[in-house]
Amino acid sequence: MITQSSPWQNRVRRLGVFLLVWGVAALFLIPFLWMVSSSLKPNYQIFATPPQWIPNPPQWQNYTEALTMLPFGRYVVNTAIITIAVIFGHLLSCTLIAYAFARLRAPGRDTLFIVVLATMMLPYPVTMVPLYVLFNWLDWINTFLPLTVPAFFGSAFYIFLLRQFFMTVPRDLEDAARIDGANTLQIIFRIMTPLALPAMVTVAIFSFQAAWNDFLAPLIYLQQPDLYTVTLGLQFFRSTFTTNWAYLMAASLATSLPMILLFFVAQRYFIEGISLGGMKG
């Protein structure tokens, strides 16, 4: 069926699509804007009916007050330590592992790679109990080690991402370096990683997001309040000051700020990483 559409009809259709796109986008933004607005409201305004969108006057001190009611500074430091260790561990281990899968020939390689991919499907709860037993036996409960050490042993999704990228790098450069006498580690760190920088950034960002936002694992392993991460702190805050919504919104927003800023700076990497494999985080 071919419809003869006049320019006028076309314009109406385009306007319709435009309104739809922006309407849906607004729907997604409203909870977020409401969060920002609520976080700046004085107490008498937060429960006002009908709802008021503009905080009047904006209470910037909500942020300082909310963040000092609990030691959020401490939580940020804890989370930052864990996150940095996890990113470093993932980058180091996954680069080596991914290079091997991308470039080296060895019996059993393809089978092992399928095993790597299969581990992505394994539900976390299945290993939750024995891992707790293991870390308890190692006396690692109430330390950051259960959250950081596993990162140094690779992670399936990042291995997959980096391998895909390494496979697109032409072999000529490597061959030339090998003739010049470079060994495998030198090739990985002097030639491959600089070329694979965009993929490494993607891995770093996903790893950052997963570690910063992780909830279940810190909940299990960190029981002392002075070891809390920001998500545990936020949950603790929520369960303690249940009705103080302005402070709750301020704390939620403040603890999410690093991720939000990173997202605006490096949106491209988020989108590409998701497009490539689309999981985790």
Next chain:
Amino acid sequence: MFLKSRAARRETLTFYLLISPWIVGFLFFTLGPVLVSLGISFTRWNLLTPPVPIGLRNYTRMLDDRLFWQSLSVTFRYTLLYVPSELVGGLLLALLMNRNIKGIRADRTSYYLPTVISGVAFVVVWMWLFQPEVGLINATLSRFGIQGPRWLADPRTALFALWMMSLWGLGRNAIIFLAGLKGIPKELYEAAAMDGAGMWQGFRHVTLPMLTPTIFFVLVLSLIATLQTFTSAFVATNGGPLDSTLFYVLYLYRKAFQEFQMGYAAALAWVLFIVILLLTILVVRSGQWWVYYEGERES
């Protein structure tokens, strides 16, 4: 010949050296724990005293455990509701983003933004929106003379409210679908248009079949992830009211880390593992009937 095989052996050695961290991690953090958890599931163990072997008693106990069935039912009902809506919603958002309109980056940003904040912050925002008296949703409804439900506080609507909340995170799958849409060759649409296909027919006969590998991929991941829902229920409702949002993993968490019934928790974990495995196999098997692979797929 001899030289070549020496080089090959060297390469094999290098390969295994480089992946050795993964092998160690796989044995100690994945395969080992999976097998150990099976062993633990045949015991009664509170971590303080040595485990007592009790055979299959943990598994038979589940049959009479009302909360086990409740958590299974909550998880299945939620999965049945959420997974299809995640597929359809994600695809619709992707179709919207795929139109060539000014501001496309802005809408992509607004869809994706909710997925970068932590699960806890995500839930806290919605707890505020869902407040029965003063929350934005009911306050807005009441302006139209509608008395909104008590959302998370009512056992009849709590699970539904969690579903609405999760839809705020649709952006992630929408991006995967968008990548799938961008991979469909333009010529196919041109050919379809030449044959007189309209927009709907183009979607039905070009977009959908070409997108089935992406739909399949999202379906598998979404199914596995949704069956493990934890944070939203833990933070928003803690399983309540009246166990109406007692998700399976939340129940498992309680048994393991609040009641320290490690044996029973391990058995629960294995049942979940088998359920997920069976459902995944079912979906993967069904794939051969509906997933369309092009001859020259992947390079």
